[in-house]
Amino acid sequence: MRISVEERLARARKREEQLEQRNILVENQAREAKKKSDSRRLFIIGELFCKHFPIALEIAPGRSVEEDRLNFECLDNFIEALARCQQCYQEIEDSLIGKQ
Secondary structure, eight states, rough: OOHHHHHHHHHHHHHHHHHHHHHHHHHHHHHHHHHHHHHHHHHHHHHHHHHHOOGGGGGGOSSHHHHHHHHHHHHHHHHHHHHHHHHHHHHHHHHHTTTO
């Protein structure tokens, strides 16, 4: 029994749609896995920072993004100054590379 051209086209479209849906699912899973990994990394970095700079724990989070920005501005300025200090940065980088 021969399959009509329309039937073959319909089957091909259905396979294409299934592949597209599968690709979307795989992409979403990869994006979620990366997001979870990034979130975990940020959490660990925050814990390490607070371990060595416990005064940062005294800063209270705000109730809005703007309040957070204001409350954490001094910490942001500190981190920015630390990042600009090339000698400090190099020492930090060497310490990280040496321990891996």
